[in-house]
Amino acid sequence: MSFRISEIDIPLSDPFKNDALDRPAMVEFMANVIKKAGGKPLVIAVDAPYGSGKSTFIGMLNAVLINENYQTVNFNAWKADHVSDPLVAMVAALDEALPKAEDKTGKLKAGLDKVRNITGKVARRVLVAGVKVGTAGVLDIEDGLEEIIRDAAGDAVSDIVEKFQNETKLNISFRSELENAVSQLALAQKNSTLVFFIDELDRCRPDFAISLLERVKHMFDVPNIAFILSVDKRQLEAATAAVYGERINAAEYLRKFIDLEFGLPLPHNKKFVEMAVARSGLSELFSLHSQDGGGYQCGQFTRFLTLLSRILQLTLRTQERCITRMKLVLDQTPIGQSSNPIHVALLVVLRTVDQDFFYKTVKGILSPVEVLNFFSAKPEGEIALNSTEGRILHALLVTEDRNDERRKEFKKKLIDVMNENSSTREDANNASEMLNLLDSFGMDGKVFPIIARKIDIAAQIRN
Known part of the structure; x- marks a missing residue:
């Protein structure tokens, strides 16, 4: 006998078939917010206490957007918090989700390969014990960038200012290649906006959760990417205080990363x-x-x-x-x-x-x-x-x-x-x-x- 309650099934053909919480109107409202963003970078936090149905809510939103020809990425942050830097895990999720086979020109795959290549250099510290960063060196990259990457990796940098400048250039290169890759979605007959869902963020290690938010802000803040974060804001504020100390204004700090907050009502029916x-x-x-x-x-x-x-x-x-x-x-x-x-x-x-x-x-x-x-x-x-x-x-x-x-x-x-x-x-x-x-x-x-x-x-x- 199983004592586990089965997960709610969300069929793509009918996302609200098993809805028990009267949430179609809220899901459609959220979908319209994403559509009206006009390709501008967007980060939305869906806020509710743990166990309030956030995962089901974003699952239905994901299905609705897929049916409207949006490309989505689903990333469970909690399952990835064993790594030291969330960037590679996020790029891996992106790479796995994007429909490279549907792009007959090969431009989407080429763009993603460049993103993966630079990712391996940005996150130069090994993410999982004993495992090398997976895709570094897949493609030859532009003249001059290789030297930047080598210096940013700490091979020959003696001047800390120069190191900062080189790492800044590397981050700019990452955002540029990411923007270019996402712009190729039309080649796979997809909507121009990529929707990146991040679930279970509030259950992660505090340092991982904050690092992920900082990666979203500094590395993924490019046109045509919308992030939907599933969080318990109180837990996220506690994580912020755990990383930066109790004296930090956690709520104010988190506002730097989140454009809109959507408080999911606690249902009882x-x-x-x-x-x-x-x-x-x-x-x-x-x-x-x-x-x-x-x-x-x-x-x-x-x-x-x-x-x-x-x-x-x-x-x-x-x-x-x-x-x-x-x-x-x-x-x-x-x-x-x-x-x-x-x-x-x-x-x-x-x-x-x-x-x-x-x-x-x-x-x-x-x-x-x-x-x-x-x-x-x-x-x-x-x-x-x-x-x-x-x-x-x-x-x-x-x-x-x-x-x-x-x-x-x-x-x-x-x-x-x-x-x-x-x-x-x-x-x-x-x-x-x-x-x-x-x-x-x-x-x-x-x-x-x-x-x-x-x-x-x-x-x-x-x-």
């Missing part, structure tokens, strides 16, 4: 949870524990995970982690035994977001009111708890209260409200509804400890 549950295979496990095929219980888990995700503002990655833990718990539950989907949804979320609060809830240290106050204090908590799902959650907490006297007193108050002549019809109906919910769960308070033990063990498995 039932459709995403439903699709993540389907991709996880969780529904098949539910079917082993229910005579109705598991549809109802799976629906209940989805319903309450959605509610709690909305209240606690869980990232998409955290929601997926909760689904995986539900799968682990269900897999360890004897076939035919109730899966208690609402109980598990509540406890698995609490264990994920606040371990201490989870233990206090399970042990009955916190009253149902205190748990509900924890939720209602959140921005959307009070509104969410006034829903049908919120009232069910309230009833569940009361039935699982380890304090017998408190449970009995709560039930007695409900009965009194129903019997009092002064009670409004609405209050009486609400009291009656709550009593029915309590009866549907049972008033023994014995389910939480059993489920909590399984969740606690499942939480030790880091997915």
